[in-house]
Amino acid sequence: MILKPTIQDIKAIGYYLGKIILGLALTMAIPILIGLAAGEINPALDFLIGLEISLIFGLVLVKACYTEHELNWMQGMIVVSLSWIAAMFLGAIPMYLSGHWISYLDACFDSMSGFATTGLALVQNLDHISLAHNFWRHLIMFIGGQGIVIIALSFFVKGASGAFKLYVGEARDEKIMPNVMHTSRFIWLVSLVYLVLGTLALGIVGILDGMKPFSAFFHGACIFMAAFDTGGFAPQSQSILYYHSFIFEIVTIVIMILGAINFKLHYHIWMGNRKEIAKNLEATTLFITVMTTFIITAIGLTQIGTYPKVVMLFRKGFYQLISGHTGTGFQTIYAQQFVNEWNHLALVGVILAMGLGGAVCSTTGAIKMLRIGIIFKAFIEDIKRIILPERAIVIQKFHHIKEVFLEDKQVRSALLITLAYLILYGIGACVGMFYGHPFLNSLFESTSAAANVGLSCGITSPSMPAVLKVTYILQMWAGRLEFMSVFTLIGFLVAIVKGK
Amino acid sequence: MKKSIYVFIILLLIFDFALAQGISSSELVNNAKLYDGEAVTYKGEVIGDVMTRGDFAWVNLHDGVNAIGIWVPLTLTKEIVYTGSYKAKGDIIEVSGIFNRACSKHGGDLDLHAQTLRKTDSGKFVRERLNPSKVSQVLILLGVLFSVWILTLFLRK
Numbered sequence: 285m286i287l288k289p290t291i292q293d294i295k296a297i298g299y300y301l302g303k304i305i306l307g308l309a310l311t312m313a314i315p316i317l318i319g320l321a322a323g324e325i326n327p328a329l330d331f332l333i334g335l336e337i338s339l340i341f342g343l344v345l346v347k348a349c350y351t352e353h354e355l356n357w358m359q360g361m362i363v364v365s366l367s368w369i370a371a372m373f374l375g376a377i378p379m380y381l382s383g384h385w386i387s388y389l390d391a392c393f394d395s396m397s398g399f400a401t402t403g404l405a406l407v408q409n410l411d412h413i414s415l416a417h418n419f420w421r422h423l424i425m426f427i428g429g430q431g432i433v434i435i436a437l438s439f440f441v442k443g444a445s446g447a448f449k450l451y452v453g454e455a456r457d458e459k460i461m462p463n464v465m466h467t468s469r470f471i472w473l474v475s476l477v478y479l480v481l482g483t484l485a486l487g488i489v490g491i492l493d494g495m496k497p498f499s500a501f502f503h504g505a506c507i508f509m510a511a512f513d514t515g516g517f518a519p520q521s522q523s524i525l526y527y528h529s530f531i532f533e534i535v536t537i538v539i540m541i542l543g544a545i546n547f548k549l550h551y552h553i554w555m556g557n558r559k560e561i562a563k564n565l566e567a568t569t570l571f572i573t574v575m576t577t578f579i580i581t582a583i584g585l586t587q588i589g590t591y592p593k594v595v596m597l598f599r600k601g602f603y604q605l606i607s608g609h610t611g612t613g614f615q616t617i618y619a620q621q622f623v624n625e626w627n628h629l630a631l632v633g634v635i636l637a638m639g640l641g642g643a644v645c646s647t648t649g650a651i652k653m654l655r656i657g658i659i660f661k662a663f664i665e666d667i668k669r670i671i672l673p674e675r676a677i678v679i680q681k682f683h684h685i686k687e688v689f690l691e692d693k694q695v696r697s698a699l700l701i702t703l704a705y706l707i708l709y710g711i712g713a714c715v716g717m718f719y720g721h722p723f724l725n726s727l728f729e730s731t732s733a734a735a736n737v738g739l740s741c742g743i744t745s746p747s748m749p750a751v752l753k754v755t756y757i758l759q760m761w762a763g764r765l766e767f768m769s770v771f772t773l774i775g776f777l778v779a780i781v782k783g784k
Numbered sequence: 785m786k787k788s789i790y791v792f793i794i795l796l797l798i799f800d801f802a803l804a805q806g807i808s809s810s811e812l813v814n815n816a817k818l819y820d821g822e823a824v825t826y827k828g829e830v831i832g833d834v835m836t837r838g839d840f841a842w843v844n845l846h847d848g849v850n851a852i853g854i855w856v857p858l859t860l861t862k863e864i865v866y867t868g869s870y871k872a873k874g875d876i877i878e879v880s881g882i883f884n885r886a887c888s889k890h891g892g893d894l895d896l897h898a899q900t901l902r903k904t905d906s907g908k909f910v911r912e913r914l915n916p917s918k919v920s921q922v923l924i925l926l927g928v929l930f931s932v933w934i935l936t937l938f939l940r941k
Contacts, residue, residue, distance in 0.1 A: 323912075329915065329921075332922050333918065333925060335927035336928075351928065381918070386940055411831040411846055412869065413870060417807075491839070494834070495835055499832075520844070521831075522850075522851050522853070527835075528890060530891055561873075593888060596891055597902045600892040616892075618850065625885070
């Protein structure tokens with residue numbers, strides 16, 4: 285029997301959702317300040333409108349649903365999934381008001397793409413957008429990459445138990461420190477330290493590459509946020525191709541890889557435990573899968589001689605590959621070039637890389653390296669069972685921060701999430717094909733959306749059908765939250781209708 | 785035989801005329817192999833920064849659909865005054881030069897090495913006018929927000 289949700293359930297969900305919306309509203313103050321400083325009055329007003337609407341919603345929810353109860357697991361998961369939907373709708377308001385998005389749906393698409401750190405974009409005339417709006421596009425990637433809920437955890441939510449449920453609901457199941465609040469703050473500390481260093485590095489490279497100092501550092505901050513949070517938006521319409529700079533590309537590759545690494549691994553490296561990189565299952569799996577998918581892509585590109593020199597193969601082949609594998613989505617080629625100049629084998633290499641993703645507890649999406657490593661270890665274990673005598677006791681271990689014995693429970697969980705991702709990639713591909721796109725192109729774009737990558741082979745455009753836009757939005761949302769909170773929300777809605 | 789030679793020459797002239805008349809970015813990106821190594825003319829608005837690299841500079845020209853990177857001798861960039869941004873409409877520039885699908889000099893970039901550059905339209909600063917409807921929306925919402933806040937104070941009591 286399905287139980288109908290109680291008033292207490294709805295109040296708890298509303299109260300915490302309201303708090304998260306209030307946190308989100310405050311972040312809109314940053315583009316307002318940028319707009320005012322840059323003398324962009326209308327863009328500042330766009331954000332003021334967005335801020336006011338968010339504050340009204342947040343205040344009403346917090347007051348109308350006031351409760352002192354802590355969240356249970358179901359409520360926590362629903363708060364997380366609804367927070368991302370609310371963030372999409374509210375974050376899209378100032379974007380739509382700017383006039384750079386044809387419809388509110390397009391603005392919602394880019395808003396979800398930003399928060400979910402995807403990078404697919406429907407923005408129009410990006411090269412003439414205001415600094416305030418451009419900064420906001422990248423800031424939402426920074427917020428979404430750390431996790432919208434992490435903001436609330438860091439500053440608003442009291443009570444460790446409720447906080448942990450929100451933290452887990454946002455697809456982060458690893459605590460770096462014993463206390464989840466301290467974990468959130470550590471994630472922010474890591475991100476802010478890298479933000480300063482990354483912006484400096486990119487800004488200096490920009491100046492050396494001939495950009496004006498203000499422009500270089502503004503682009504540096506934006507590109508850092510999009511690279512570290514494996515987002516993929518860029519301040520100009522040509523993405524990274526705009527800079528025509530090998531050094532700039534190298535710096536972004538380093539930042540993208542840093543973003544794809546587990547925050548727990550960052551912590552151990554910061555604490556001086558550098559040997560962990562070589563031993564860690566995720567890090568070694570990432571290295572192996574990057575090499576494997578690059579070999580596939582390179583063979584494909586070499587077959588047709590698209591990039592005859594090694595440097596060209598690196599800057600075009602490897603760059604798109606690592607951008608896809610880390611879930612970033614920066615491009616140094618035009619979207620149409622994937623279709624016109626890359627063969628199927630090269631595209632398959634990139635699709636595989638996008639589908640695999642980076643580390644768990646990082647800013648990337650997709651299946652993720654720990655799960656791939658666990659599945660691989662389980663295969664090895666099963667092969668050993670077949671080869672060795674029946675009486676032999678087979679034990680499989682792996683190293684992830686510490687030595688861990690492989691259990692069936694972990695393998696089951698890894699396989700289930702992997703299966704869910706594969707189904708999600710497939711659904712999007714089917715919708716793409718329904719609208720007449722070839723199979724490989726549809727799979728490419730669908731994987732890019734669901735794995736929160738952002739590479740595009742040209743399907744994503746303002747003229748694509750609304751159903752396809754909504755499909756990609758749902759894929760970005762479900763992919764970013766790794767399904768559990770989304771499934772819980774669906775169950776909750778069913779319980780409202782069918783529950784007794 | 786003679787006929788086919790004439791047809792070939794006419795087609796060559798048409799193609800050459802088309803190239804000289806200016807090609808869109810879509811045409812170049814979608815048919816990059818066809819135009820690879822050819823002399824083309826391309827026109828668009830200068831956007832972003834003019835990035836100096838020694839005796840040359842990178843200029844990105846946007847024709848309304850895509851922006852294409854132009855590798856141009858620094859001396860030719862002196863004509864460029866306005867570059868497109870939120871606050872300015874960039875100069876409209878017409879460049880002629882060699883188009884590269886994957887430039888071997890620039891790590892495989894799709895680019896155009898300009899030999900000539902001509903400003904066809906001057907850019908200008910765009911003066912921003914305060915949008916009165918946005919101001920009224922801000923004020924109305926401020927009123928609603930204030931009312932909600934007052935209500936919450938009463939509810940607390």
